[in-house]
Amino acid sequence: MPIRIEDPFHDPTQNLNTDVNPFLSKMREGMENGSLPVLYGPRLKPLQGAWRSEFANTMAKPPEDLVLEVGSHKGEVLKKMAANHPDTGFVGVDITFKRVVTLAEKAQTLGLHNLRSLLCNGRALEQVFEESELSGALIFFPDPWAKKKRQQKNRLINHEFLLGLKKILKPGAFLWFKTDHKPYFDQVLPIAADLFAIEPAPQGIPSEIYTSRFERHFTEQGLPTYEICWRNSK
Template sequence: MTSTDFPAAVPAPPTARTIRTFHPRRGRMSSRQTEALDRLWPVYGLHVPERPGTPVDLAALFGRRAPVVLEIGSGMGDTTAEMAAADPGRDYLAVEVHTPGIANLLDLVERHGLRNVRVAQGDALDLVAGLPEASLDAVHVFFPDPWPKSRHHKRRIIQPAHVALLRSRLTPGGTLHCATDWAEYAEAMRKTLDADPGLVDAHDGFAPRPAHRPVTKFERRALRADRPIFDLIHRRS
């Protein structure tokens, strides 16, 4: 496979759910990223199946049975790589649609010798639909697109139907951890998560910033602009 064969985003299959929570984006890649994508994708990569709900065997994907963390929207991969390096007992499955970000994470995986990271390309919700129930130890949704215009709120990933799907894939006691720098979205997230009957707020409101969550590029940008950061951590009851 070559980088020219790698699509910028998996085409949306014809399903009842046609509203996407992301913008497929193209971007230039450095020669290092291109080389990493060509060489490492067959080893660590997973195309999200075009048919939502197609079963995904996590043990086969990682070559072992261990708790799995799902990272939705891993961006350039720095956060995923740092967390996985500090947490070798769990496996990290990062889902992203932006090809340069996928390539960069693959490069980080090799440079840091990370055996517990796999990278999926496509719609995270289609991937989650194919995972067994109670198969994830945690789901991380860090700084998702806030879709600030009211007419676009239906595209937000944190909404009741999506949360119910994510929660169903968590093990009992597993965590759904969200973070945003968009105050209005933070309040909407909190209401949606609190309303889910199978989730319990681990901090009775916004959580203190967890030490295990690295500072992301989005977070640095928000802090420079004096925007507060909101973390929400809920557990499956």
């Protein structure tokens, strides 16, 4: 069940019956009793500009770097990054209860104290993170909304979204994008060119190999995928 409300501080669970979706009660209980590293609704409000303090509660010290995944799905990529970089704080954002809970459960099982799973619309990120708060962001295989031409307006990545993302990325932060949809890739390139600098030889996390199940599926089918890494040049 995806959330469509863009207000990140609205509690989307308050009028829902927990019998309808088993992940709803898991998410609610996990946040309230602290058994899962999951956050949503009003609990997000005080965290803007305070994410390092939030991670300091479970890490040995506040992380110097914060990395965001927009559309974390079930967390396959993010859990690997968090395990490889235990001194970095990782935040996964998605819009379905199942995906948010699944990522949080994986983090809990693996003891990844540097990972948080958020129920949040990607268009609301400026309200959740402070200006220049993030060291990097990744967007892997977002929905291209390609079945019908009129659906293209639903694509997440547009000028408004990238402009907001640029504000919460610090100077020099990376933005890593992957997709299997060439028209979507071609649409994003000129928009991003006005806001970011292409990174010809990625360093740090974007230089490492992280493949999602989507990417492996396309590779197994002999289908091409497209990726690019930018740096925030402001």
